[in-house]
Amino acid sequence: MINDLAKYIEGANIPVRTTDGKVVKRIYFNNAATTLVLRPVMKKVNANVPLIAYIDAPGPLGKRITMKYEDVRDVVINFVGADASKDTVIYPKNSTDGINLLSDLFYQEDPDQVIITTAMEHMANYLPFTTRFETAVVGVTKEGDLDLDDLENKLNMYKGRVKLVTVTGASNVTGITPPIYKISKLVHKYGAKILVDAVQLVQHRPFDMKPHYDDEHIDFVVFSAHKCYTPFEGGALVGPYDFFCKYKPYLEGAGITNFISSEKVIYSDPPKRYEAGYPDIFGIIAMGETIKFIQNVGIDNISKYEKMLYRYMKKKLKNIPKVIMYAQDSDLINIPYIAFNVRGMYHTDVANYLAYEHGIEVGAGTAGADIYVQSLLGISPQEAYEKYIGGKNPGIVRISMGMYNNVGEINRFINALKKL
Ligand SMILES: Cc1ncc(COP(=O)(O)O)c(C=O)c1O
Numbered sequence: 150m151i152n153d154l155a156k157y158i159e160g161a162n163i164p165v166r167t168t169d170g171k172v173v174k175r176i177y178f179n180n181a182a183t184t185l186v187l188r189p190v191m192k193k194v195n196a197n198v199p200l201i202a203y204i205d206a207p208g209p210l211g212k213r214i215t216m217k218y219e220d221v222r223d224v225v226i227n228f229v230g231a232d233a234s235k236d237t238v239i240y241p242k243n244s245t246d247g248i249n250l251l252s253d254l255f256y257q258e259d260p261d262q263v264i265i266t267t268a269m270e271h272m273a274n275y276l277p278f279t280t281r282f283e284t285a286v287v288g289v290t291k292e293g294d295l296d297l298d299d300l301e302n303k304l305n306m307y308k309g310r311v312k313l314v315t316v317t318g319a320s321n322v323t324g325i326t327p328p329i330y331k332i333s334k335l336v337h338k339y340g341a342k343i344l345v346d347a348v349q350l351v352q353h354r355p356f357d358m359k360p361h362y363d364d365e366h367i368d369f370v371v372f373s374a375h376k377c378y379t380p381f382e383g384g385a386l387v388g389p390y391d392f393f394c395k396y397k398p399y400l401e402g403a404g405i406t407n408f409i410s411s412e413k414v415i416y417s418d419p420p421k422r423y424e425a426g427y428p429d430i431f432g433i434i435a436m437g438e439t440i441k442f443i444q445n446v447g448i449d450n451i452s453k454y455e456k457m458l459y460r461y462m463k464k465k466l467k468n469i470p471k472v473i474m475y476a477q478d479s480d481l482i483n484i485p486y487i488a489f490n491v492r493g494m495y496h497t498d499v500a501n502y503l504a505y506e507h508g509i510e511v512g513a514g515t516a517g518a519d520i521y522v523q524s525l526l527g528i529s530p531q532e533a534y535e536k537y538i539g540g541k542n543p544g545i546v547r548i549s550m551g552m553y554n555n556v557g558e559i560n561r562f563i564n565a566l567k568k569l
Contacts, residue, residue, distance in 0.1 A: 151446065151454045154553040158378070159186045161553055165508040173508040176558045180376070181321045181349055181486055181549030182512055187378040190438040194431050204404075204428045218430055221437035222420070225385045228440045229347070229370050230357035237390040239420040240383060240433055244348045245273040247371040247386035248315075250423060251344060252277040253399040254392070255313050263307040265314040265341075267295055268524055271321050271517045274346040278315060285311075289524050293320075293476025295327045297335070304339040311341045318350035318370075322518050322525070322547060323476040324459070324486035326350065330365040342368040352377040352551070353455055353484040355448045358387070374436035377443065378551075383432025393419035400425040443552075451552045452483075458550050458559065459485035465563045472566070475525040475545060485550040488516075488525065491569055496544040499569070507565040509558075512547035 155161040162174040177185055197217065202210040204218055222238040225231070231238070241247035255262065264278040267287040278284050285303040288296045295316070304311060314336045319326045333343045350356055351372050358367040369388035375381060398405050398416060402425035408415040416422045443451065459482065466472050471492040476482070491499050500513035515522040523533045528543050536543050548562070 151450050151552070152555065154446070155555065157188050157442075158553045159188050159191065161185055167508055168505045176507075176509040176554075176561060178548045178550055178554065178558075178562065179510045179512050180551035180554075181516065181547065183375050184352070184378045184551055185553070186380045187439055187442055189442060190379055190435050193438045194435050197431070197434055201430065204430065214430060217437075218428060218433050221433050224437045224440050225387060228351065228356075228444070229372075229385075229387055230359065231370075231387050232358075232361055235361055235389055235391075236358070236387055237393055237419045239386045239393070239423045240429060241371070241386050241423075242382050242429070243375070243384045244346065244371045244373045244386075245277075247384055248273055248344070248346065249277045250386060250399045251369060251371070251388070252281055254396045256281050257396045259312065261310075262312045263310040265300070265303055265307075265311055267300075267316055267327075269293075269295055269320050269325070269327070269518070269521045270315070270317055271346065271348070272519065273348075273517065274315055274317060274344075275520070278313075286520075287316075289521065292479045293323050293325055293521075293525055294479050294481055295325075295332075297328075297331070300332065301335060304335065304341070308339060311339060313342050313344060315344040315346065318345045318347040318356065319353065319484045320486070320518070320521065321349045321549070322486070322488045322516050322521055322545065323479065324349075324482045324484040324549075325476060325479050326354065326481050326483040328481070329367065330359070333367055334364050337364045337366070344369040344371065347372045348376055349484060349486075352443065352451075353448075354452050361389075374432060374439060377436070377439050379432070379435035379439050381429065381432035381435050383429045383436050385436070390419060393423065398422050398425060402426045404428070446552065455485040455550060455552060456483070458554055458556070459487070461556055462487060462548065462550070462559050462562075465559060466566075469563070469566060471569070485548075485554075487548045488522075488545040489548075490545055491566070494569070495541065496546045499546045502569065503562070503565055507561070509562050509565060512549065514542070514544040516545075516547050 164172045165175045202214045225238045226233050264282045265285045287300045336343045371386045373384040405425045473490045475488040496513045503509040
């Protein structure tokens with residue numbers, strides 16, 4: 150079954166016309182940006198369309214849709230190994246929204262604290278902190294891994310002032326998966342909490358928050374459904390219920406209060422307190438269904454299969470002399486992404502050539518991880534700025550595969566690249 154998941158995917162292998170008029174099957178290697186969509190998920194979503202009602206609306210259909218929406222919280226709890234008696238699941242619009250929310254709450258807790266983030270992060274897990282707090286940024290090694298000695302130095306340097314360390318569970322550029330449990334142990338030793346940005350992790354690898362008493366426990370986790378084969382907004386921010394009880398909403402509006410008068414506002418308990426405005430009913434139903442699909446296939450099976458794809462792709466790319474791959478000496482590449490450049494060519498030209506002339510879609514640019522990409526390219530901030538001023542932002546080409554890609558697609562991609 151794992152070899153043939155494309156049959157469950159909308160738009161996989163559809164015919165597309167190339168610049169020279171040939172019709173070829175579409176190949177989608179840009180899953181880190183957003184994935185194609187699971188057909189069974191859409192079927193479930195569509196079945197709910199005629200039965201739509203507002204959350205908490207009176208009547209059986211209101212009750213039904215409310216239950217469907219609320220039940221997804223348990224699906225998420227199970228998916229990330231959270232503790233239903235201690236954790237809560239908030240539905241942000243996406244991970245960016247969830248991380249901004251968390252940043253706001255830590256700011257409410259103490260605006261003078263120091264937050265540690267890393268040079269490997271997507272900007273969604275960087276700017277929400279660097280723009281609000283005094284931050285320390287953990288560097289990366291020449292292999293492209295996180296520098297854990299630097300993390301410990303920073304924890305030491307800011308001892309007593311660091312309350313949160315935020316780190317990616319998997320790089321959206323190189324596919325490196327930092328050792329999150331080793332990191333959480335270290336972070337807890339210094340009395341801080343850890344947020345894992347699992348946006349690129351949960352669809353590729355088993356993930357477990359571990360029990361609260363465990364020093365490897367992950368305090369907060371966030372992910373987005375649209376990277377897990379749904380077409381909608383919607384995601385999850387999971388963390389301790391007691392923590393979320395302490396703060397005011399980040400977004401004000403209706404649906405987040407128990408009582409309001411012109412004199413008094415009493416906020417609802419979490420998670421409702423943090424879900425102002427129209428609830429993303431279909432996005433959340435889709436998230437629940439996609440998680441169940443992934444669990445049915447088996448995340449271990451997905452991981453094994455994708456590792457095979459990654460190794461095959463890497464081997465083939467290594468044989469093309471003009472391809473420069475980044476961070477390929479890391480031992481921690483566990484998701485099927487590869488960042489590369491073609492010697493003498495600008496990254497977007499390579500990506501456009503693949504898309505227009507071969508129907509193969511890949512990413513190009515900085516993938517939202519500007520600082521990491523600059524470090525992989527060995528470019529200083531000043532050099533990066535000069536390139537930007539000159540109209541040529543530095544960047545890479547990124548292949549990001551998913552559970553429905555296959556070896557035949559890799560062969561076609563390699564042949565296309567060889568023709569450059
Ligand atoms: C590692 C990582 N974190 C966060 C995000 C932000 O996700 P979203 O755009 O769904 O909020 C991305 C998006 O690519 C990402 O790759």
